[in-house]
Amino acid sequence: MLALGGLLAVLLAALGLWAAGQVDGDPKPARTTVDLAAATATLQAVVPYVESYLADNSSYTGLGAEVLRLDYHARIPANVTLSSTQDTYCIEYAGEISYHGPGGEIVQEPC
Numbered sequence: 001m002l003a004l005g006g007l008l009a010v011l012l013a014a015l016g017l018w019a020a021g022q023v024d025g026d027p028k029p030a031r032t033t034v035d036l037a038a039a040t041a042t043l044q045a046v047v048p049y050v051e052s053y054l055a056d057n058s059s060y061t062g063l064g065a066e067v068l069r070l071d072y073h074a075r076i077p078a079n080v081t082l083s084s085t086q087d088t089y090c091i092e093y094a095g096e097i098s099y100h101g102p103g104g105e106i107v108q109e110p111c
Contacts, residue, residue, distance in 0.1 A: 033094070033096065034093065034094045034096050034097060036097065036108075039093040039094065039096070039097040039106075040097070040106055042077060042080060042093055043080075043091050043093055043097065043098075043099045043106055044099075044106075046068065046073075046076060046080060046082075046091050046099075047091070047099070047101065049068050049072040049073050049076070050063065050068070050082070050089055050091065050101065051102070052072055053067070053068065053071075053072065059086045059087065060084035060085060060086060060087065060088065060089045061084065061085070061086045062084070063082060063084040063089060064081075064082050064083070064084070065080055065081050065082040068082065077093075079093060079094045079095075080092065080093055081095075081111070083111055088100065088101065088102070089101050089102075090111035091111075092110055092111045095110050096108065096109075096110060097109075098110055098111045
């Protein structure tokens with residue numbers, strides 16, 4: 001009976017790997033739980049506020065989503081986060097889609 005339980009566990013694990021696309025070297029693309037069009041539009045809409053911050057402060061240092069909400073646009077969604085260094089920033093939507101700036105691309109991964 002123990003051997004049958006072990007075999008069942010192996011089969012279930014293999015089925016899980018197959019369903020996740022980790023078998024035969026053909027991984028399935030990661031599924032996102034957010035609407036890509038909405039995420040893209042939101043990220044693109046936030047960029048001008050980030051650049052306004054740069055114009056006002058000469059660097060991205062100290063920039064965060066709360067700063068943008070308080071000083072530039074109160075309606076930036078709560079699921080948008082932002083991290084920055086002196087010369088770069090990353091805007092993240094719902095922890096799944098991000099834009100690395102300046103001059104980056106929108107990618108399906110967190111900052």
